[in-house]
Amino acid sequence: MLVTPTSLAPLASALPPVPLGLSLPSLPIEEPVIVFALALTTFLIAPMLIERAGLPGIVGIVLFGAAIGPNGLGILAETDAIVLLGNVGLVYLLFTVGLELDLRGFAAAPQNAALFGLTSFFVPFIVGTAVCVYVLDLDLWASFLLAAVFSSHTLLAYPVVNRLDVTKNRAVTAVFGGILFTDTIALVVLAIVLGQADGALTVGLFAQVFGALLVLFLGIWFLLPPLARWFFRNTSQESYFEFLLVAAAIFAAASFAEVLGLSDILGAFVAGIALNRLVSRGGTLMNRIEFVGNALFVPFFLLYVGMLVDPAVILEGPRTLIVAATILGILFVTKVAAAGLVSLIQGYNRNEFGVITGLSVGQAAAALAITLVGFDAGLFGSDVLNAVVLMILVTAIISPWLTERYATRLALSDDVEPGETGEFDPRILLPLSMNADKQRSLLELAFTLKDELAETPVHLLTVVQPDGSGGEEQVVAEAEASLEAATEIADAAEVPVRTETRVNHSIPSGIVRASTETRADAILMGWDGRQSLSNRAFGSIIDQVLGRTTVPVLVSRLGHPINTTERIFVVVPPGVDHHEGFYESVHIVKRLAEKLGAEFTVLVVGDNPQQYERLFAMVDPEMEGTFEGASNWPTLESMLRERVDEDDLVIPISPRQGSLGWDPKLATLPRTLVDLPPHSFIIVTPRQGKPGYASRFLKIE
Structure with a gap:
């Protein structure tokens, strides 16, 4: 086809005009690329600046969001993109909470999570309802809904406990499991209050809500794990396809919850629990999930929370400040009381008490979402709405600060349960064959055996036998290329590795000598399952290594x-x-x-x-x-x-x-x-x- 200027005219007319001079964006900025650049700059700079003041880095993102948002300096507009990414970040955050939940500890003592969740909800709910009725002069149904807002909690400080590696502590596990109870009950209260407002408070409404919860849990639990297991077992593509499957599962589960009339964050949390045992800690897939969340999605959620804050509400009269002070007072007193009661019953120490208090006082966009629904339904006035926004700002600062204060002490003390400290980080020697089609499986096994914050490297070794023809250089080059491919897999999992290619007439001798020089704590070897013609267990190479070493040897198929x-x-x-x-x-x-x-x-x-x-x-x-x-x-x-x-x-x-x-x-x-x-x-x-x-x-x- 001949391309002429005439034929290009429709295309040219569709393109945006090319600016000929300097064009500064007007405030507030709405251009997507500039908004994205400012957001990423905030994620980079804000944590470093706020940490100089002794506060957790995530608080800096919230404060910067309030400063540059539409209610602050007005630099950024609350565009659809910001709202979308903020909600995506919240959904992603709840998924990672479910993914990090210690299911073994939860299954061994589900009553701990139930005790914390029910206590942390009903103590604030009962006290809050009474105060809202008799102090704030709200009607009973509005009081129910407002009390439910601050009786639930959002794990704003989750990045803190994850970074300090105390997520498997018994008290922290109880808080993670407890959110399943607090947020579910809060959403049930929302459905009941709205049903009453619409005149539809019937037995059928209760059956609909509990039926939707049952369908959500059973649907995700019985469909998602088998699907993911089949995919992981059969896919031979690069590991980013595994991440794409997980990402699709997160938002499919969240969408499924919305279709059922429930909160999307509840669906994401259940999806995290369902995939919990299929995503091993320390592996490449878990590293990709945490990297994307910590670098992009969760910071966007924190930025969005900050942009919701409106400092001008302080000037709207004493009513907003009175409501905000009352809500904050109830929130902190009752959450501390609930955490203290649970700590007394469970025997939690002071550091664990401080951590669960810090985690449970956090409130964010989920609380605002419930409040907005009540506002639209005529249950709340603007004073309550603005007071909840102030509550979100205060808890966004206090929750991470309090959590980091006590989680740091917990991580440095002997309060972490046995097996949680990761004191032994083994030096693993992994001999690889250039033609090994199970190379990635062996690498994933080695990463699983390592400490989650691995410092000692996995030593990857290839031993090349000289054939006497003088062509060793080519063989060595091929071996190094194979090790380079293995290194890329290790880099994706953020596990340090060292590679070495040795030329030795005896492969077992090369492996044994390397184990001595690297001071290996264990040797991991792959076996293809071929039977030995002699009376050996595996074959010449592996059996010779076993006979000539004293360190543990793991032979894997x-x-x-x-x-x-x-x-x-x-x-x-x-x-x-x-x-x-x-x-x-x-x-x-x-x-x-x-x-x-x-x-x-x-x-x-x-x-x-x-x-x-x-x-x-x-x-x-x-x-x-x-x-x-x-x-x-x-x-x-x-x-x-x-x-x-x-x-x-x-x-x-x-x-x-x-x-x-x-x-x-x-x-x-x-x-x-x-x-x-x-x-x-x-x-x-x-x-x-x-x-x-x-x-x-x-x-x-």
Whole structure:
């Protein structure tokens, strides 16, 4: 087709005119690109400036939002884009809360979350209703709704506890689970009050609300995990496709909640809980989720909260200030009282009391959304609306400050539960083959075994054998290219790695020497499942490494992505509890189960299960498993064939041949496991030669 000036005329007319001179934007700024640039600049500068004043960085974003927003200096307008990204940030924040929830601790003691949630809601709700009726002179239904606003809470200070790595503390877990109760009840109160305002307060309304909640929980819980597990298991694309699946799931669940007449944040929170065990902490996917949230979505939410603040309401007369002071007084007194009552019942210490108080006083756009609904329905006047805006500003400053004050003390004290401190960050040596198609699976396993704030690197190694033809340089170049690809995966997970290519006539010798030079705490090796022609367990290379090292060696064959693991079956041979490396091996197993959020069952062959239950309980981290006995090896094989599924993981503890706990059946066990349905196992060979080394993994009573 011939392109002529005439044919380009329609296109040219559709393009915006090119400015010929300097064109400064007018205030307030509404141009999307400039708005986005100012927002990102705020996210960069505001936290650094406010931290100089001793306040948490997130407070700076809120204050800057108030300063440059339409009610401050008027630099930024409250455009549709700001509103959209602010709401997206709130939805994303609630999803990450559900994702970080310690489900194991929640499942072990759901009553803790229920106790905190119900106490933190009903103490402010009952007192607040009475004060709103008798002090603020609101009618009963308006008082119900306003009390529900500050009885719930938004985890404004979640980035603080996440950064300080105390999210698994028992008290913090109770607050995270408690939001499921506080926000759900607040939304139920909203539906009931609006139903009364419309004259539709009937039994059918209650049935509709509770039916919608039931459909939301069951729908997300039974549909999302199987879909995500299938996707993770079958996709072979880059990991950002996994992130896109998670992102789509977040907002699909939030949209599903809105369709049901519920809050979108409730749907996002339930989605986070549903995907909790499929996104392992320390992995590439979790890093991508946290990075996008911390760098973009959550700051936009905080900026939006700040832009909602209108300092001019102070000049509108004493009524607004009286209402605001009353609301804030009720909020702080009742939230502190509720936190104190729960702390007294649960035995929380002073730092835990301070953290849960700081987390529960936070209020944000969710509170404003409920207030706006009440305002539109004629239940509130402008004085109440403006008072709630002031409440949001005050709590946006106090909640992060109070939380950081006590969370820092909690992180530096001995108040963190065993297994939460991440004191042991193992140095892992991971030999990789240039042609290994399971390379990414091995890397993800190595990242899972590492500490979440890893400082010691994973050592990636390739050993090249010279062929005598003088072409080693080309082979070494190919090996380095393969290691470079592995490094990119590690960079995405923010796990430090070091790569090394060695030329050695003996691959086992190269691996053994590297383990000595790197002072490796463990060697992780992949096995393709091929049977050895000799009587070896795995084959020449792996068996030689086992015979020439004393550090723990983990031989892995993964038939499914490690993050989709649902259950772990631990196999212990008779007498292995007397092996000097037994407790370290138990620590490795329990740490892996903790990071994956997987249940574990210990199958004890020819020994007393109760004895091993006592021994496992002596080892950090704190986790409870199931212990069963198998009278002999054929019985064990039958149990595994009947019970393991495709997303399960089998972990036998297999000492080196001739050492305590060794059994000849362990030599053929790997070939047996290859034929089992999950095709996924990790053979853990314990450390030997350091009898006193195991004491570091035992709990200190």
